[in-house]
Amino acid sequence: GGAPVVFEPHPTYDNLFGRIEYNADQGAIYTSYRQLRPGALHRANGGFLVLEAEKMLGEPFVWDALKRALHSRQLKMESPLGELGRIATVTLNPQVIPLQVKVIIIGARQLYYALQDHDPDFQEMFRVLVDFDEDIPLGDESLEQFAQLMKTRTTEEGMAPLTAAAVARLATYSARLAEHQGRLSARIGDLFQLVSEADFIRQLASETVTDVGHIERALKAKATRTGRVSARIIDDMLAGIILIDTAGAAVGKCNGLTVLEVGDSAFGVPARISATVYPGGSGIVDIEREVNLGQPIHSKGVMILTGFLGSRYAQEFPLEISASIALEQSYGYVDGDSASLGEVCTLISALSRRPLKQCFAITGSINQFGEVQAVGGVNEKIEGFFRLCEARGLTGEQGAIIPHSNVTTLMLDERVLQAVRAGLFHVYAVRHVDEALSLLVGEDAGTPNAEGQFPLGSVNARVVERLREIAEIGMGEDDKDHVKPEEAKNEPTPPAKEKKPRAKKPAA
Secondary structure: OOOOEEEOOOOOHHHHHOEEOOEEEOOEEEOOHHHEEOOHHHHHOOOEEEEEHHHHHOOOOHHHHHHHHHHHOEEOOOOOOHHHOOOOOOOOOOOOEEOOOEEEEEOOHHHHHHHHHHOHHHHHHOOOOOOOOOEEEOOHHHHHHHHHHHHHHHHHOOOOOEOHHHHHHHHHHHHHHHOOOOEEEOOHHHHHHHHHHHHHHHHHHOOOOEOHHHHHHHHHHHHHHOOHHHHHHHHHHHOOOOOOOOOOEEOOEEEEEEEEEEOOEEEEEEEEEEEEEEOOOOEEEEHHHHOOOEOHHHHHHHHHHHHHHHHHHOOOOOOOOEEEEEEOOOOOOEOOOOOHHHHHHHHHHHHHOOOEEOOEEEOOEEOOOOEEEOOOOHHHHHHHHHHHHHHHOOOOOOEEEEEHHHHHHOOOOHHHHHHHHOOOOEEEEEOEHHHHHHHHHOOOOOOOOOOOOOOOOOHHHHHHHHHHHHHHHHHHHHHHHOOOHHHHHHOOOOOHHHOOOHHHOOOO
């Protein structure tokens, strides 16, 4: 009744362009017109052919032959091995068929951009791009369609119906997959898998409908199956093998938040960030980068710290320091700039000699002006630190510090929400380094006045004083090095009280 629409799940050369079959008789191979077999292009001629890009590009001869057929608008049935001399027999040469077909290729964005860059014919032959988004705006209409989709799925698969609470929990889980409170994930396959597991749990309980309790049990079962690595890491932290403090205060140390991905699961793991400062001109040394464990984005985040320190504290003297920053007990590759907020707070703590509260864990990216920027995986990061605090006992002081721009991405686990409501755990959102520093130190970090001067005794003022001391030490050494021999010979002998070596001053 209409134009044919053909989907070819196995786009080999023969399945697309047809093939000529042969019979063997007493060692002789022969064929006839009755042994011509059509391909997907024959069946879709005059209509539409749908192909999967990854499968099609993995088959030999297919891509070039498809381009030739579409360009010439002719469908020729021939064996690609014939040109290689692999067939030594009499064969048929069927008449060329006019081809009028629309080809739709489905695939990942990476394949589309790769073909666009490396194949000059691709852009000309496939001009219409339909780029599907990975999530959907959450609204009354989309939420109703989401519920209808779940209803259709359960009906088609013969599952029990979902309650309203179960559909609401699925929508919450979908928003978590999208990492946004105002959007639903387009990864429908993950939702269907969750519904199937929940229906199985319902069958074991001999109940007639799938409720929110079954959804929660399915989610918990999945976390248990994929949580072996995270559970082992928490055990090592509780045993003291991995050093993470959740109480007290320390100078030059803070708890950063990281995300580990194992297979299709991701979980948050706190990691200690440490910093040391001493006089010298080496600058800020990223230990991860020096040993080739720091990936480019992480190294970029550390290098931004130099720009922030210089513009913030060293306007009246050169920034001459040697500092080293490390992610402690990290033995794999580190990527991402989400640790830069924790690193700058740790560095400021080492400069000002002010201890940071270890009951907090921090994540966030910064720019050269100290503004805190959004990061990914914030839900997993908070939950990873919460699990450690919960295992050691919640004190009511523990919490996580995140960028303010990540508030809309919060879709936390119900256990975390209950602890926050009870005042046993906290989540703080900050916009600037000073806000995070004030929380970690327990006092105001110090706001500069119109002249750029910080209040006396504040953390930021102590940083300026310390950087000035280090710069004067460096300038003094440079002055000694640049004195010419003639000038040194003609200089008057200084008084004895001034011949005291600089090294005998109080240690920095």
